[in-house]
Amino acid sequence: MSEKKTDMPAAGQEPLLRVSHLRVSFQTDKALLCAVEDVSFDVRKGETLGIVGESGCGKSISCMSILKLVQGENVRYENGAVLFEGEDTLSMTDKQLQKIRGRKISMIFQEPMTALNPLYTIGDQMGEVLKLHTKLSKKEIWDRCCEMLEKVRIPNSREIMLRYPFNLSGGMRQRVMIAMALLTNPELVIADEPTTALDVTIQAQVLDVMKDLQKEYGCSYIFITHDLGVISEMADRVVVMYGGRVCECAATDTLFEHPYHPYTRGLIASRPYRGMKTDRLPVIPGNVPSLNNKPAGCPFHTRCPDAMDCCREAFPEETAVGEGHTVACWKYAKK
Amino acid sequence: MKHLQREHARRKRDMRREHARETWRLFCKNKAALFGLAILVIFVLVALFADLIVPYENAIAQDASVRLDGPSAAHLFGTDKYGRDVFAQIVHGSRRSLTLGIGTTLLSVVIGGLIGALCGFYGGKLDAIVMRICDIVMCIPALLFALAVVAALGADMINLIIAITIISVPSYIRVIRSVILSIVEQDYIYAARLCGTSNWKIILHHVLPNAMGPIIVQASMNVASMMLTAAGLSFIGMGVQQPTPEWGAMLNEARDSMLDGHLHLLLFPGVAIALSALSLNLVGDGLRDALDPRLKS
Amino acid sequence: MLKYICKRLLLMIPTLLGIIFIVFTVMNLTPGSPGRTILGTTATQEQVDQLNHELGYDRPFLVRFLDYCGDLLQGDMGTSYRTRADFTTELKGRMPTTLKLGIASFVLSSILGISLGILSAVKQYSFADTFCSTTAILFASIPGFFLGMVLIYVFGLQLGWFPTFGGTDFKSYVLPVITLTLSNTVIVQRLTRTTMLEAVRQDYIRTAKAKGCSKSRITWKHALKNAILPVITVMGINAGSVMGGAVICETVFSLPGMGTYILTAIRSKDIPVVMSSTVVLSLIFCVIMILVDVLYAVIDPRIRERVTR
Numbered sequence: 039m040s041e042k043k044t045d046m047p048a049a050g051q052e053p054l055l056r057v058s059h060l061r062v063s064f065q066t067d068k069a070l071l072c073a074v075e076d077v078s079f080d081v082r083k084g085e086t087l088g089i090v091g092e093s094g095c096g097k098s099i100s101c102m103s104i105l106k107l108v109q110g111e112n113v114r115y116e117n118g119a120v121l122f123e124g125e126d127t128l129s130m131t132d133k134q135l136q137k138i139r140g141r142k143i144s145m146i147f148q149e150p151m152t153a154l155n156p157l158y159t160i161g162d163q164m165g166e167v168l169k170l171h172t173k174l175s176k177k178e179i180w181d182r183c184c185e186m187l188e189k190v191r192i193p194n195s196r197e198i199m200l201r202y203p204f205n206l207s208g209g210m211r212q213r214v215m216i217a218m219a220l221l222t223n224p225e226l227v228i229a230d231e232p233t234t235a236l237d238v239t240i241q242a243q244v245l246d247v248m249k250d251l252q253k254e255y256g257c258s259y260i261f262i263t264h265d266l267g268v269i270s271e272m273a274d275r276v277v278v279m280y281g282g283r284v285c286e287c288a289a290t291d292t293l294f295e296h297p298y299h300p301y302t303r304g305l306i307a308s309r310p311y312r313g314m315k316t317d318r319l320p321v322i323p324g325n326v327p328s329l330n331n332k333p334a335g336c337p338f339h340t341r342c343p344d345a346m347d348c349c350r351e352a353f354p355e356e357t358a359v360g361e362g363h364t365v366a367c368w369k370y371a372k373k
Numbered sequence: 374m375k376h377l378q379r380e381h382a383r384r385k386r387d388m389r390r391e392h393a394r395e396t397w398r399l400f401c402k403n404k405a406a407l408f409g410l411a412i413l414v415i416f417v418l419v420a421l422f423a424d425l426i427v428p429y430e431n432a433i434a435q436d437a438s439v440r441l442d443g444p445s446a447a448h449l450f451g452t453d454k455y456g457r458d459v460f461a462q463i464v465h466g467s468r469r470s471l472t473l474g475i476g477t478t479l480l481s482v483v484i485g486g487l488i489g490a491l492c493g494f495y496g497g498k499l500d501a502i503v504m505r506i507c508d509i510v511m512c513i514p515a516l517l518f519a520l521a522v523v524a525a526l527g528a529d530m531i532n533l534i535i536a537i538t539i540i541s542v543p544s545y546i547r548v549i550r551s552v553i554l555s556i557v558e559q560d561y562i563y564a565a566r567l568c569g570t571s572n573w574k575i576i577l578h579h580v581l582p583n584a585m586g587p588i589i590v591q592a593s594m595n596v597a598s599m600m601l602t603a604a605g606l607s608f609i610g611m612g613v614q615q616p617t618p619e620w621g622a623m624l625n626e627a628r629d630s631m632l633d634g635h636l637h638l639l640l641f642p643g644v645a646i647a648l649s650a651l652s653l654n655l656v657g658d659g660l661r662d663a664l665d666p667r668l669k670s
Numbered sequence: 671m672l673k674y675i676c677k678r679l680l681l682m683i684p685t686l687l688g689i690i691f692i693v694f695t696v697m698n699l700t701p702g703s704p705g706r707t708i709l710g711t712t713a714t715q716e717q718v719d720q721l722n723h724e725l726g727y728d729r730p731f732l733v734r735f736l737d738y739c740g741d742l743l744q745g746d747m748g749t750s751y752r753t754r755a756d757f758t759t760e761l762k763g764r765m766p767t768t769l770k771l772g773i774a775s776f777v778l779s780s781i782l783g784i785s786l787g788i789l790s791a792v793k794q795y796s797f798a799d800t801f802c803s804t805t806a807i808l809f810a811s812i813p814g815f816f817l818g819m820v821l822i823y824v825f826g827l828q829l830g831w832f833p834t835f836g837g838t839d840f841k842s843y844v845l846p847v848i849t850l851t852l853s854n855t856v857i858v859q860r861l862t863r864t865t866m867l868e869a870v871r872q873d874y875i876r877t878a879k880a881k882g883c884s885k886s887r888i889t890w891k892h893a894l895k896n897a898i899l900p901v902i903t904v905m906g907i908n909a910g911s912v913m914g915g916a917v918i919c920e921t922v923f924s925l926p927g928m929g930t931y932i933l934t935a936i937r938s939k940d941i942p943v944v945m946s947s948t949v950v951l952s953l954i955f956c957v958i959m960i961l962v963d964v965l966y967a968v969i970d971p972r973i974r975e976r977v978t979r
Contacts, residue, residue, distance in 0.1 A: 107879055109871065111794070132885065140882035147880075152873035157895050157970060167881050202971040218881070405807075509688035512959070513952050516914030517932065518693070521944060524936040525699040601813045605918050608815045609933060624816060628922075631823055632834060639823065643816035651811035658807065 052124065053080035054225055054258055055104065055143075060118035062096075062103050064110065064329070071329045074100045074282045076353075077118070081226060086252065086259040088273025088290065090266060090305070094326045096282035097262050101228050103128070104260075105139050122226075141171040144219040148231040150211035154203035160187075161199035164218050171222050186217040189254075190247050209240035213247060220251055228260045233268060245272060266309055270294060275362070278302045281327060281337025283353065288363035298365040300342050336368070344369060389582070399663035406659020412652035420467040431461035432618045443637055451637040453623075454630055459638065462618035463645050469530060469619045470649060474600025477537045481599075482592050484538065485545025490584075492546065493553030494576055500550075507543035515540040516602065523611045533612045537603055541595065548591045552584045586664045593657030597650040604646050620646045674967065674977045678960045685956060686949065687739070693948045694735050697941050703727055704751040707939045725751050727941075738945060747949075748942030750935070757946045760931065765950075767838070767927035771919065772912040774847045779854035780905050784898075786855070787862020791897075792889055794867065803863070806856045814915060818849040818922035835924050846923045850915055854908045861904050865897035872896070899970060906962035910955040 062074040074096040081087045089097045102108045104120050104127060120127045122143065127135065144167075147153040155163060164183040168174055174182065180199070187195035190213040203211055212232060219227050229248070233241040245268065252259060261272050269276055269290065276293050278286040278301065286299040297303045304322040324341035327333055333340050339349035346368055348354075354368045400406055419426065436456035444451045450459035492500040510518070522536035556562065557580065565575050606612040607621030615622060620642040627638035705721035706713070722728050726737070741748060747757040790799040809817075825845060826834035833842045869875065870893050878892045917929035924930075928947060935943035967974040 105880060107876060109876060136882045136884055138882070139880055145877075145880040147873060147877060149873055153877045155874040155878065155892055155896070156972065159971075166878075166883070170882050204972050204975075215877075506688070509685055509692065512685055512956050513689055513693065513948060514910050514914040514955060516911070516917055517948060517951060518696075520917065520933070520936050521693055521696045521948070524939070525696045597811060601811075604813055605815060608813075609918060609921050611933075611936070621813075621815075624819070628819065631819060632827065634827070636823065639816075639819055643813075643820070646816060647812045650813070651808065654807050654811050 053082045054123070055081040055260075056119075056121040057100065057104065058119050058121070060100060060103060060120065061116045062099055062108065063114045063116050065112040065114055069330070070114070072282060072332070073329060074103070077279070077282070077284050079277045079284065079287060081258050081260060083225075084252075084256050084258055085274040086261055086272050088269040088276040089260065089262045089279060090264060090269050090276060091279035092264055092326050094328070095279045097279045098230050100279070101230060101260055101262055104228065105143055105145070106130075106135060107139075107145070136170075140167050140224075141222045142224050143226045143228065144222065144224045146212070146215050146219050146227065146229040146232045148234055150208050150215055150235060153215060154211060156203055159200055159202055160206070160214055164199070164214070164221060167218055167221050182221065183217075186221050187214070189220075189251065190214075190217045191243070192217070209236055209244065212236060212240075212244055216244070216248060216251070220255060220257070223255055224257055226258045226260065228262070230262045231264070232261075234263065234265070241268075248272070266305060278305070281332060283337060284356075284366060285338070286363075286365045286367075288360070292360060292363055296360070296363075298359050298363075298370060299367050300344050300369075301338050304341075304343075336366075396660075396663045400659050403659040403662060405655050406662075409652040409655025409659065412648060413656055416467055416471060416649050416652065419464055420471050423464050423468055426464050427458070427461045429461075429465055431458045432465045433457060433616045443635075450641045451635075453626060453638055457616075459623075459641055462623055463620070463641055466618040466620045466623060466642070467645070467649070469613055469617070470600060470604060470621075470646065473530075473533065473537070473603035474596050474649075474653065477534050477541065477599050477603065478592050478596045480534065480538045481541040481545050481595075482588060485542045486549050486584075486588060488542070489546040489549030490553050490576060490580065493550040494557060494572065494580065503546065504550075507546055510540070510543045516605070519602065519606060520609075520611055523606060528611050528614055530613050530617070533603055533606060536606070537599055540602075541599060544595075545588075545591065549584060549588060552587045553580055556580050556583050590661045590664055593653075593660045596657060597653040600653065601646070601650055671964075671967065671974075671978055675960070675964060678963065682953075682956050682960070686953065689952045690739065690742075690945065690949060691735065694738065694941075694945060697939070697944055698731055698734075704939045704941065708752055727751075738942070742946075742949065747946040750940050750943045752935070752938050752940045752943075757943060760943075761928075761946075761950065764926060764928050764931050767925055768913075768916050768920070768929060770843060771846055771850060771916055771925070771927065772909070774843065775850035775854065776905075776909050776912055778847065778851045779858055779908065782851070783855040783858025784862050784901065787859045787901075788866055788889065788894065790859065790863040791866030791870070792885075799863075802859060806859050809852050810856045810860075812853075814849050814853055815918050815922050817852065818845065818919060821845045821849060822923070838926075842923070842925070846919050846925060849922070850912060850919050853915075854912065857904060857908060858901060862897065862901050865900050866893055869893040869897040895969060899966060902962055902965050902969075906958050909958045913951045913955060 056078075057080075058078045060074055060077045061072065063070045063072045077096070077100050079087065079089075089101065091097045099108055103115060104122070106115065106127065115128050118128070122138065127138065130138075154160075161180065161183060164186070165176075165179045168179045168182060172179075183199060184195045187198060192198055192210060192213055198206070198210075198214075203214075206214065212235075216232070219229075232248070233244050236244060248259070249272070251257075259272070261269070263269055273290050275287070275289050277284055278293070278299065280301050286293065286297070286302045293302065294306060297306050301322070304320075307320045308322060310319055322341055327337060327340065333350070335348075335350045336342070336345075336353055339345040342349065348368050354366050354371045356364045356366045357370045358364050359370055423429070434457065436452070438456065440452060440454055440456045442448060442452045442456075448458050448460060450463060452458055453462070488503060492503050519536040519540050522539055523532055526532035526535065562575060562579060565579055570578075603612060604619075604621030604624075607619050608625045610622075610625060613619035613622050615626070623642040624639065624646075627635075627642065631639045703718065703722050704725060704727055705718040709718055709721060719728070726734065729737075738748065747761070749756050750760070786802050790802045793799050822834050822845060825831045832845050835842075866889075870888070875888060875892055878888050883892070913928075916927060917933055919925070920927045920929035921933065928951070932944065932947045934940070935947065963977075967977050
């Protein structure tokens with residue numbers, strides 16, 4: 039296995055988070071289904087790492103694994119390590135994890151409708167984070183929450199604190215989630231499709247809020263989405279995932295200008311852009327393979343226009359094709 | 374067009390068969406449920422072939438010479454204070470107890486299902502009135518109401534079935550009505566309506582098959598408790614009357630004998646009731662888990 | 671909120687009227703009359719008619735119904751056909767027995783059921799869970815009257831720890847309360863387990879975990895509050911079934927409570943007693959159901975908003 043971009047320009051220091059060779063599976067009564075295989079990526083201080091891929095490609099599961107938050111009794115973190123500030127979160131006890139969750143790494147979830155407990159007020163739920171991780175008094179907690187709500191541009195925050203989730207619109211709830219995630223000034227915020235469930239106009243506002251807060255607090259983001267538009271706007275670097283594997287990894291501009299992997303090319307080609315000549319968008323034929331009949335070799339070979347014989351047999355090793363740009367495809371593999 | 378319809382019907386039938394097979398597969402994986410099913414089958418067979426196992430006369434014939442005997446070769450489960458064979462009573466009692474449990478459930482499902490479906494589908498005044506009545510009936514402690522009904526109609530098997538059906542129908546109406554309401558809201562019903570399908574056809578072909586799962590779940594959870602209620606009523610003398618053999622009534626008889634230490638009169642009918650209720654509960658749980666994996670515990 | 675409670679209490683009046691009407695109708699369906707039941711088959715028709723007249727039973731159905739409702743409004747619960755005893759006096763003597771039995775078993779079964787249910791859900795598939803679930807389904811299958819008699823046999827007759835026959839001291843309540851508690855515990859336990867397992871799968875539980883909540887905090891604060899709502903409904907229904915179960919339980923243990931009183935009354939077509947007992951028990955049940963709905967509104971802000979609007 040090749041070591042990944044340890045020699046990046048900005049990196050003189052250790053990355054904030056390093057996921058290496060992560061494998062996550064689900065134990066079913068029939069078999070062990072592998073959802074994420076050999077996934078590695080780094081997140082540096084203050085940057086935004088975008089992870090793109092179609093639904094079911096394992097992007098959410100890889101990120102949930104960072105805090106061991108994958109739902110279900112049958113999850114197995116089989117292999118690999120997640121080094122956060124030099125410590126492996128996968129081998130941590132629940133107690134140790136609880137100290138990191140919400141304080142150093144926090145999360146924003148996709149569904150603002152269901153991600154908040156319906157029976158507690160916004161104030162209760164926001165305050166809980168501070169109650170768990172700080173020694174602030176009730177009054178201080180309250181003030182800090184109000185301040186944070188104002189930062190995510192929620193008007194009359196004092197009143198909102200007493201409201202329940204069902205009183206708020208989807209956009210408002212998602213802002214509450216963002217405010218909640220940033221309350222403790224965490225090092226890393228993992229946002230799992232934070233804007234997918236929102237209207238386009240609301241989406242733009244929420245993204246703005248997130249960018250502003252990053253400037254103010256200097257935290258890193260992992261931004262999971264299937265929307266390339268959002269990625270190009272938010273991310274500094276992008277990891278492209280398909281079928282539980284990393285296909286390509288590069289700085290955002292490089293990726294959009296010079297995509298190497300046939301899947302990345304397909305994704306970029308299927309975006310609409312202004313002044314398009316055809317009335318039809320190009321599509322990638324076929325569907326994402328399901329977990330229980332994943333093809334052998336490179337998972338993309340069933341849909342790949344350039345598939346070769348070797349693609350069916352083994353997964354290609356990562357190859358550096360430029361500065362900080364790696365791709366896992368037989369076309370570019372150095373044999 | 375005709376050809377398309379036939380094709381559609383065939384596909385639907387296949388899907389339903391597939392679903393039934395899947396349900397059965399899930400059910401078979403549940404060991405406890407299979408165990409319950411086995412016991413239940415034995416009880417049903419005993420009830421069906423009771424006359425072949427032991428003649429009915431043995432259950433009612435009194436024999437003063439063998440009063441309150443313990444279990445022996447001649448009388449497997451012993452005899453009661455009139456010298457009647459307990460084994461024969463248990464065997465023939467199974468008919469009544471199982472009929473009371475399963476029969477009342479089927480009856481309530483059919484009646485409750487019909488009323489509930491009508492209420493859910495048509496709504497309006499009918500719905501309002503029926504729901505109001507249901508609310509009222511459900512406010513009366515169930516056993517008390519059943520008692521009053523039995524007292525009014527006279528204590529016998531048929532009236533017991535009627536009484537128990539009356540107290541259980543309202544809850545079925547409610548469940549089925551809410552199921553129907555949630556189904557009627559769904560897009561494929563709108564689609565069927567848009568196509569001009571008649572209301573009855575919609576109910577029969579679209580609504581009922583989809584409501585079947587929740588109905589079976591509710592019913593299977595209730596069979597055992599209905600059987601126990603019926604036995605309870607017989608126990609306090611407001612159900613099946615002596616000398617007709619029935620497990621609840623047998624336990625009533627056993628009360629005095631037990632205080633004199635004749636335990637067999639208590640244990641055999643008691644275990645028979647508990648075992649059959651257990652089998653129904655296990656099968657019910659298995660069915661629920663197989664039909665509604667979301668609820669799976 | 672107060673307005674909502676008042677509204678519910680007012681709505682109880684038509685419900686109670688409906689109950690009275692239904693039970694009154696059912697009780698009057700029977701052929702035969704209280705006179706015949708009291709005097710037996712040997713009495714002449716004149717004697718029976720005479721008694722029916724004295725009891726006011728020879729008046730038309732509707733008149734008797736309205737008459738009864740009128741009396742109720744004035745606080746007169748009627749007198750027994752059979753014993754000519756005042757119902758209210760009898761109620762005062764018997765209600766405490768049934769209430770003690772009912773409340774004790776309700777409280778016990780709720781506490782036991784909820785805590786065992788939580789235990790089962792938190793330690794899913796553990797030994798404790800399997801044990802609880804197995805015992806639960808076993809006890810759900812054993813009818814109360816059989817269990818009661820077994821308890822009498824073992825603890826009353828063989829061990830002699832408790833009386834085999836009804837009394838009024840603490841000891842004579844132990845076995846009946848156990849009998850009545852077990853089956854209700856099972857219902858609460860099973861439901862709590864299901865709703866808890868359902869609740870911990872929700873997205874907001876993942877959010878709570880991501881916040882850094884400990885497992886116990888998630889269970890007790892986030893999951894339980896959501897899981898308890900359906901359990902409360904069932905506890906309310908249980909409270910009602912305790913009233914009904916008392917009939918059988920009191921019969922088994924020969925306790926002088928409302929259950930045995932109603933049973934005798936039903937057997938002898940003692941209409942005023944049956945009516946008034948039903949009214950009292952249904953009233954209690956209705957109040958409990960209102961309490962359940964109020965609790966719902968207290969716990970769930972969505973419902974609170976809907977009902978107080």
